[in-house]
Amino acid sequence: LPPAMAMASAPRFIQHKKEAFWFYRFLSIVYDHVINPGHWTEDMRDDALEPADLHSRKLKVVDVGGGTGFTTLGIVRHVDPANVTLLDQSPHQLDKARQKEALKGVQIMEGDAEDLPFPTDTFDRYVSAG
Incomplete structure (x- = not known):
């Protein structure tokens, strides 16, 4: 198959919102106990948050695509x-x-990272990590 056709026929797990919904429906059951410990540790999270300069308790921050809240805990x-x-986007x-x-x-809250349900400049920091 030509490369473009091979990619089109390759399995897609979370490339689209509908697929991601079902993927995370089942993955959410073990996400914090299986996925995070092996792929997204507390040290990695804390390092990833450093550039956000969370220097004040009063900052308004949104964690976009925050899932189970692992980054939000940081x-x-x-x-x-x-x-x-x-x-x-995943209620689960x-x-x-x-x-x-x-x-x-x-x-x-449930919402779409590609269409944020907030007015521009609602937050001091917009975080998306993981």
Whole structure:
């Protein structure tokens, strides 16, 4: 097959929102216990957050594509949870985030990272990591 056709026939797991919905529906069950420990550690998260310069508890921060809230846990170490929003398209991932005590007070909402449901400049920091 020509390369373009081979790519078109290759399995797609999360390239599209509908596929990602089902992918994360099942992956959310083990995400924090299987995926994160091997691929996205606390040290990696903390290093990734350094450029965000989370220097004030009063900053307004959105974690775009925040899933189960693993990166958001790093954000709330520096910023008041009431000033943090976690946005993800997967209701299943968000259910896991809502169960985390440290994320109580964070606004957790379903939404599309490609069409943010906020006016421009709503936040001081826009984070997407993981």
